Amino acid sequence: MASPAVLLLLVFFVIPVVLAFGLAFTSARLVSPTPPRFVGLRNFAMLAEDPVFLRSVLNTFAFAAVVVPVQAGLALGLALLVNGRFRGTNFFRTVYFIPVVTSMVVVSIVWTFLYQKDGLLNRIIDAVTFGLVQGPDWLNDPSTSLAAIIFMSVWQGAGFHMIIWLAGLQTIPADLYEAASIDGVSRWTRFRFVTWPGLRATRTFVLITITISAFSLFTQVNVMTQGGPLDSTTTLVYQAVRSGYQQQQTAYASAISLVFFVLVLIVSLVQRYLTREKD
Amino acid sequence: MNARTRRLAAVSLVAVTATAVLAGCGGADGGSDAEGGVLKLWTHNAGNAAEYDVVEKVVNDFNASQTTYKVEIEAFPQGSYNDAVVASSSSKKLPCILDVDGPNVPNWAWGGYLAPLELAGGEVPVEDQLPSTVGKYQDKVYAFGFYDVALTMFARKSVLDEHGIRVPTWDKPWTRAEFASALADLKAGGKFEHPLEMGTGGSGEWWPYAYSPQLQSFGGDLVDRSSYKTAEGALNGPEALDWAKWFRSLVTDGHMAQKSGSSPNDDFLNGKSAIEWDGSWDAAKNVEKLGEDLLILPPVDFGKGPKIGGASWQWAMSANCAKPEGARAFLEFTRKTKYFTEFAKATGTIPATDAAAAQIPGYEPGGRYESLVQSARDFAVVRPVTPAYPYIASVFEKTAKDVVAGADPKSALDEAVKQIDANLKLNDFYAD
Numbered sequence: 234m235a236s237p238a239v240l241l242l243l244v245f246f247v248i249p250v251v252l253a254f255g256l257a258f259t260s261a262r263l264v265s266p267t268p269p270r271f272v273g274l275r276n277f278a279m280l281a282e283d284p285v286f287l288r289s290v291l292n293t294f295a296f297a298a299v300v301v302p303v304q305a306g307l308a309l310g311l312a313l314l315v316n317g318r319f320r321g322t323n324f325f326r327t328v329y330f331i332p333v334v335t336s337m338v339v340v341s342i343v344w345t346f347l348y349q350k351d352g353l354l355n356r357i358i359d360a361v362t363f364g365l366v367q368g369p370d371w372l373n374d375p376s377t378s379l380a381a382i383i384f385m386s387v388w389q390g391a392g393f394h395m396i397i398w399l400a401g402l403q404t405i406p407a408d409l410y411e412a413a414s415i416d417g418v419s420r421w422t423r424f425r426f427v428t429w430p431g432l433r434a435t436r437t438f439v440l441i442t443i444t445i446s447a448f449s450l451f452t453q454v455n456v457m458t459q460g461g462p463l464d465s466t467t468t469l470v471y472q473a474v475r476s477g478y479q480q481q482q483t484a485y486a487s488a489i490s491l492v493f494f495v496l497v498l499i500v501s502l503v504q505r506y507l508t509r510e511k512d
Numbered sequence: 513m514n515a516r517t518r519r520l521a522a523v524s525l526v527a528v529t530a531t532a533v534l535a536g537c538g539g540a541d542g543g544s545d546a547e548g549g550v551l552k553l554w555t556h557n558a559g560n561a562a563e564y565d566v567v568e569k570v571v572n573d574f575n576a577s578q579t580t581y582k583v584e585i586e587a588f589p590q591g592s593y594n595d596a597v598v599a600s601s602s603s604k605k606l607p608c609i610l611d612v613d614g615p616n617v618p619n620w621a622w623g624g625y626l627a628p629l630e631l632a633g634g635e636v637p638v639e640d641q642l643p644s645t646v647g648k649y650q651d652k653v654y655a656f657g658f659y660d661v662a663l664t665m666f667a668r669k670s671v672l673d674e675h676g677i678r679v680p681t682w683d684k685p686w687t688r689a690e691f692a693s694a695l696a697d698l699k700a701g702g703k704f705e706h707p708l709e710m711g712t713g714g715s716g717e718w719w720p721y722a723y724s725p726q727l728q729s730f731g732g733d734l735v736d737r738s739s740y741k742t743a744e745g746a747l748n749g750p751e752a753l754d755w756a757k758w759f760r761s762l763v764t765d766g767h768m769a770q771k772s773g774s775s776p777n778d779d780f781l782n783g784k785s786a787i788e789w790d791g792s793w794d795a796a797k798n799v800e801k802l803g804e805d806l807l808i809l810p811p812v813d814f815g816k817g818p819k820i821g822g823a824s825w826q827w828a829m830s831a832n833c834a835k836p837e838g839a840r841a842f843l844e845f846t847r848k849t850k851y852f853t854e855f856a857k858a859t860g861t862i863p864a865t866d867a868a869a870a871q872i873p874g875y876e877p878g879g880r881y882e883s884l885v886q887s888a889r890d891f892a893v894v895r896p897v898t899p900a901y902p903y904i905a906s907v908f909e910k911t912a913k914d915v916v917a918g919a920d921p922k923s924a925l926d927e928a929v930k931q932i933d934a935n936l937k938l939n940d941f942y943a944d
Contacts, residue, residue: 263602
């Protein structure tokens with residue numbers, strides 16, 4: 234029964250991945266009159282000396298390092314808020330989920346306007362501080378551009394992981410909570426010893442999915458900043474697409490993808506190891 | 513339905529589907545069915561109704577004029593057009609006739625996408641065209657366009673008069689110093705936060721198209737055109753450095769936004785900026801809104817004369833076309849003054865020949881837009897004629913954006929040269 238799925242995986246995943254890895258060791262170009270030839274590690278040697286590539290690695294890790302804990306935490310907070318039985322639960326669940334079902338391109342375009350120098354965000358800052366604080370030109374200032382993209386991405390993605398946390402929360406047996414309330418524990422103790430242990434499996438899932446999606450940051454950058462200003466928002470995937478398509482360097486882009494794959498693999502393995510069943 | 517019929521039905525369904533899939537795979541080269549003589553034509557004009565209508569008209573005229581061949585149009589949105597061509601070329605499924613953006617002609621010719629053209633049979637001789645509308649690579653013609661566009665500066669006469677600024681003419685354009693003081697006066701006037709609008713919010717080909725002519729007017733260039741083997745000296749020499757410093761100073765002096773809004777032309781029309789660096793495609797709209805107050809100005813002379821970019825969309829024939837005679841017949845058929853006129857009229861662009869220009873209101877000698885034609889003839893520099901152009905363009909875009917954002921001009925330009933030179937060397941200088 235698995236054969237159609239296996240076939241599809243083979244055609245659209247395994248073969249392209251193997252091809253990409255193979256291409257990384259050749260001189261393949263997108264447009265070229267000559268067939269590719271094997272060049273060994275040349276592309277990787279070039280990567281090591283490419284300042285934009287190194288900056289992309291750094292930015293990608295910085296993005297993930299902030300987004301993973303903040304987005305997971307925020308999503309958990311939202312899930313706890315809308316997990317209660319009160320009027321309007323569904324309303325709030327929907328509201329928090331709306332950004333997720335909106336296309337990332339659309340979200341990025343709208344936020345580009347919000348982040349403009351005379352955009353809504355700076356107007357709010359101006360109004361709240363009675364004109365004392367002047368907001369920066371968020372996306373055009375190298376010191377704020379990555380932070381601006383991080384903030385927007387967390388806002389956009391939190392709703393999705395809220396739903397997953399919510400699913401996890403609802404698997405925790407109600408009698409545990411009843412027992413806890415009979416014992417008269419505080420809200421914190423209840424969270425610490427009932428909710429948190431009950432979310433073990435969910436936690437691992439959320440951690441790994443957020444990490445992987447954070448590493449593949451691309452759309453926001455492509456729409457909002459194109460890697461600029463001064464490489465402050467360039468990422469691995471963005472560079473792979475830019476060198477592969479715009480610059481027609483298929484082999485070089487494949488090398489970037491291979492490095493990207495290895496990095497994500499290492500991080501995921503470390504996470505798997507750290508979140509393993511300890512007994 | 514009994515079991516046998518059901519099985520038969522299932523088998524035929526599979527067979528039909530398989531045939532359809534196979535046919536779909538093999539059919540795009542346009543020449544596989546020998547009798548029909550169908551020629552596929554690809555254009556980037558989906559979503560661009562005015563130009564598409566003319567393409568359709570030309571094709572219908574051609575199909576009605578003879579019975580041997582039938583041209584079929586397939587239109588793509590401009591944004592994904594190049595990707596479609598590159599993708600179908602790698603699977604050898606290019607259509608017989610396709611359009612191509614001028615600066616990409618050398619890249620596609622080198623890559624073996626395009627076939628050289630013999631256009632002697634057309635009504636309009638190739639020599640009559642603006643040089644920038646003929647796509648050449650290694651002395652062979654690979655493409656030709658019906659029109660070109662020109663960069664120009666738009667301004668309001670009333671605004672310049674109010675600030676006591678001389679209106680430049682084609683014989684006496686603004687010099688660098690004059691332009692600087694004009695901007696300073698406009699800024700000092702207090703009406704404009706950023707007096708100059710150069711469309712710095714754009715991206716992609718706009719960057720090399722709009723700003724490399726200014727670099728050339730300073731005396732620099734994207735690459736050394738004597739050999740096409742290095743960018744050393746052209747893109748990082750003293751002239752280029754001078755250009756980079758000037759470009760950045762527009763931002764630091766508050767004359768231009770580091771990243772302008774998403775619709776620069778509307779900002780100009782609404783009075784947010786005083787001078788706009790823009791393409792001739794907005795000329796008609798601006799005249800309509802501002803009437804006599806609109807000035808169409810020559811580019812600034814930064815030392816080596818005013819410069820603008822040349823070459824727009826052009827038509828070509830693919831190298832793997834199974835019916836080259838048919839494609840050639842079609843391309844020659846299109847070379848009538850009538851079509852040159854209609855394309856330029858529909859798109860608001862500069863017609864590629866004088867004969868066509870004479871028939872378009874405004875573009876005739878003495879007309880409102882005559883200066884644009886003059887500009888395309890006298891100031892146009894085609895983008896570097898090398899298969900490396902897409903790479904060079906991408907590096908230049910990033911470098912210019914970095915410079916505007918405040919990168920050290922010297923090291924930014926040196927890095928760009930390093931990358932371009934490495935790419936040229938890696939590809940054996942794009943030899944065939």
